[in-house]
Amino acid sequence: MGNQVHTYQQGGLNLALDVNTGILHILDAPALAVANYLQENPAASREDAMSSLFKSFPMTQLTEAWEEIADLKRNDQIFAESVEVPDLFAEEPILKSLCLHVAHDCNLRCEYCFAATGNFGGGRSLMDTETGKKAIDFLIQKSGTRRHLELDYFGGEPLMNLPVVKELTAYVKEQAKIHNKEFKLTLTTNGVLLTDEAQKFLNEEEISLVLSLDGRKEIHDQMRPNVGGQGSYETVVERFKEVIAGRPEKKDYYLRGTFTAWNKDFSKDVLHMADIGFTELSVEPVVTQDERLAFTEADLPQLYREYDLLAEEFLKRQDEGRPFLFFHFLQEMYKGPCMQKRLSGCGAGHEYAAVTPEGDLYPCHQFVGRDEYKMGNLDEGILKPELAEEFRNTHVLTKEGCIECWARFHCSGGCHANAEQFNGDIKKPYKLACELQKKRIECALYIQAQLALKEKK
Numbered sequence: 001m002g003n004q005v006h007t008y009q010q011g012g013l014n015l016a017l018d019v020n021t022g023i024l025h026i027l028d029a030p031a032l033a034v035a036n037y038l039q040e041n042p043a044a045s046r047e048d049a050m051s052s053l054f055k056s057f058p059m060t061q062l063t064e065a066w067e068e069i070a071d072l073k074r075n076d077q078i079f080a081e082s083v084e085v086p087d088l089f090a091e092e093p094i095l096k097s098l099c100l101h102v103a104h105d106c107n108l109r110c111e112y113c114f115a116a117t118g119n120f121g122g123g124r125s126l127m128d129t130e131t132g133k134k135a136i137d138f139l140i141q142k143s144g145t146r147r148h149l150e151l152d153y154f155g156g157e158p159l160m161n162l163p164v165v166k167e168l169t170a171y172v173k174e175q176a177k178i179h180n181k182e183f184k185l186t187l188t189t190n191g192v193l194l195t196d197e198a199q200k201f202l203n204e205e206e207i208s209l210v211l212s213l214d215g216r217k218e219i220h221d222q223m224r225p226n227v228g229g230q231g232s233y234e235t236v237v238e239r240f241k242e243v244i245a246g247r248p249e250k251k252d253y254y255l256r257g258t259f260t261a262w263n264k265d266f267s268k269d270v271l272h273m274a275d276i277g278f279t280e281l282s283v284e285p286v287v288t289q290d291e292r293l294a295f296t297e298a299d300l301p302q303l304y305r306e307y308d309l310l311a312e313e314f315l316k317r318q319d320e321g322r323p324f325l326f327f328h329f330l331q332e333m334y335k336g337p338c339m340q341k342r343l344s345g346c347g348a349g350h351e352y353a354a355v356t357p358e359g360d361l362y363p364c365h366q367f368v369g370r371d372e373y374k375m376g377n378l379d380e381g382i383l384k385p386e387l388a389e390e391f392r393n394t395h396v397l398t399k400e401g402c403i404e405c406w407a408r409f410h411c412s413g414g415c416h417a418n419a420e421q422f423n424g425d426i427k428k429p430y431k432l433a434c435e436l437q438k439k440r441i442e443c444a445l446y447i448q449a450q451l452a453l454k455e456k457k
Contacts, residue, residue: 006406010446020080030065095142097150099354102127106156126161127357132168134378159193191236199243209253215269254280260293267306274324282327311443328440349391366417
């Protein structure tokens with residue numbers, strides 16, 4: 001099943017990831033050369049390796065390196081056999097999470113918005129309380145015996161419908177007690193309507209926050225203007241600081257930005273957000289076919305350098321006592337998600353679904369408004385079970401090229417919506433996104449290696 005070992009060099013370290021076990025090794029140059037040779041020549045003998053590599057290293061070093069790699073192999077720590085993949089899902093689908101589109105409207109006009117300025121290509125509308133309650137009932141009903149559920153208030157801009165968000169939050173808590181469920185509530189907001197009232201409610205109800213900020217003022221204002229064309233940076237930064245300051249010790253938020261061809265130097269935007277006091281950060285590459293904003297393969301070397309720079313700054317600031325978290329660098333090597341989750345990813349279309357203000361059901365928020373992906377509605381349930389089944393059976397083991405990729409147990413096969421947008425098929429991953437994902441994983445593993453070395457000192 002694909003590559004068994006992935007080797008690379010970063011920050012002066014020679015790194016080798018055993019793909020099947022997830023064990024990361026820091027090797028010297030001769031051991032790295034032996035590992036690379038065996039990756040290309042799996043049936044090679046010691047003599048084969050020595051005769052091939054003797055011009056690059058002294059024989060004593062090669063002998064020692066061979067024994068080191070051979071010992072790791074005997075202990076299934078490198079070149080480990082393919083793991084036995086479990087059945088990914090139970091016979092009956094279990095719904096775990098809903099993305100509740102409480103507002104198909106927005107007070108900003110973001111340049112890259114996939115939601116067509118908040119209305120997802122349809123009319124502007126707000127969800128009513130009755131529809132929201134039906135959605136919550138639907139989630140509870142379809143969750144089976146699963147106790148922990150998630151509900152995301154989304155839009156558009158969900159704070160344009162704050163009264164309904166308040167009513168639904170009260171209903172969630174009431175129903176959770178009745179049905180012995182625990183809900184994690186999240187709200188994604190651009191921050192413009194984070195009034196004192198909204199902040200008080202969100203903090204008292206302990207609703208997790210995804211706060212949209214694209215970085216430096218000039219970048220944010222260029223990408224995220226209001227309806228009148230004015231920038232929103234000054235307003236939202238102040239309100240983000242206020243709402244976070246009013247949170248309990250467990251802040252439970254992150255700033256989420258998008259970088260485009262306008263700011264290929266996006267590391268400056270991440271560090272800007274850290275510099276002005278935010279520590280939980282995520283900045284994602286834009287996914288668009290708009291040539292003004294989109295990336296091409298020619299941009300990859302620069303984007304790779306930006307991630308490398310961020311990785312070094314991440315480590316440097318940790319040492320200086322002013323750490324920040326960058327979502328893509330949080331790579332748990334030994335305790336992370338179970339194999340099922342690693343292979344299946346977000347669960348769009350069967351474990352996760354999006355609900356529109358009208359009560360229509362879609363595989364996820366990025367498919368909303370596309371009739372061919374409308375799965376059903378809250379009144380009639382799932383009307384296209386074959387569509388749900390297609391999503392259920394689309395994962396790392398069935399996606400084109402994934403089975404051979406060294407990152408298969410870390411990336412979950414990428415985003416279905418991105419694959420469909422660029423290739424017209426949810427089973428054909430978007431190549432550029434794959435390359436950036438692999439780079440982020442390499443940086444995350446490199447950080448883990450450096451932290452491990454520091455612990456040994």
